[in-house]
Amino acid sequence: MVSIKVTVMAITLVTLCLLDTNHAVNHKCCPRYMTVKIPFSAIKGYSVQTVREMCPFDAIIFHTKKGKACTDPALDWVMDYVERIKTRAQKVHETSQHLTRPHKGR
């Protein structure tokens, strides 16, 4: 009696888990920082890794043509790049706002 229930439960469990392995995700943290500077033109964007969450330290992850690059937010060039990306983003924001304003007015 008990063993049948247990077996059914176990099989359900295993199937459920196996079905979901496709969605399995890795949440990657930076293991260390890059020691060299990346050329700005190689950068497509960035994201922020923070010690307040699951990762062991803060980092700026630049998305480059070669993949994601872990950099030290304490370095000047890193924050300079972030500023430059932000400025570009701001410009895009402004132009798009400019374009949509008359549309919104109606």
Place this chain on the structure above:
Amino acid sequence: MNFSVEELMNESVPTEMTTFDPNFPYEVIEPCTFDNHHSVQIVVHSIICILGFVGNSLVIVTYAFYKRTKSMTDVYLLNVAVADLLFVLALPLIVYNELSSWSMGRVACKLLRGSYSVNLYSGMLLLACISTDRYIAIVQARRSFRLRSLSYSRVICVIVWVFAILVSIPTFCFYEWYEPSHSNEYYMFGDEDIDMDEPSQYVCEFKFPSSEMAQKGKVAVPSTQLAVGFFLPLLVMIFCYTAIIVTLLKAKNFQRHKAVRVVLAVVVVFIACHLPYNLVLLYDTVTMFEHFECEDLKMVQTVMMVMQSIAYLHCCLNPVLYAFVGVKFRNHFRRICQDLWCLGKRYIAPRRFSRVTSEFYVSTIRRSVDVSSENGSSFTM
């Protein structure tokens, strides 16, 4: 003119030139991707779940229907079984959620992480209580009558559970269900090969309001687990069981060798299951904020996973090591098997076994069991 432009170019270029050279040789340190051992993990955890569920349910069922908790050890054993059972029930849900990017949401995240912690602490501390109880019964036999009362043990169990809940409050508070900030991409130039449409990936991990708190909390929580959830019970057990073995070896009891063997088994299994995991956890906690090569991180992670599974295995072994090793407990268990068999027969051939007779049968068994186990502690092996 030409010359000066060349000069100028060469002066200012090093960075600017490389900017336009896609083949600039720099080594990219990428976020570390861990290898998937999911299938192995699923199989191992399923086995642990099934074994732990069966073993601990049997202990609880035995206590619930046949052996009303009579001694102090009984109360502890029942509580250990409850803690282990809750642990084993939470485990598949945790595994399922880890694989499905925590699809069950915030409440499940908090509850599962919290209950995991509560059961870990209560289970480990209760094992320490059992060793203390046995120490008082065997080594301090004269005081044992006064110190080993049923109500006393119930109070201790309540204290242990309340303490386990209190110690787990940080876990409950600081585990959050969220999308990690580093999986959000802030701005992308150009439009080539942008993989923006990744599904939202939630985690149930630590999240602190400030960096300072994170630095402290990420060390404090595993440190507490190491201290209260492992080293404290370990020290208590080593002290108590060493004293017990010494006393047993002095005694002139024909069963003492068996008793010593059981005690050794309890200690050795505890150490074998929990020491490796806790050592890796200690290493991980000490080197928490250090920078590593990805390969090293992967190795630590894999070792940690294996050791953790071994530690989980302990809750399947507890019923065997603590409950089923006792002669009386085994007798009760045998009765259950007989009764279940009879019940089964009744279902298969309902006409031959009327309800009245089988109930009568059970009640006589209960009465006979009660009489037989009236005197004596559970530390009979």
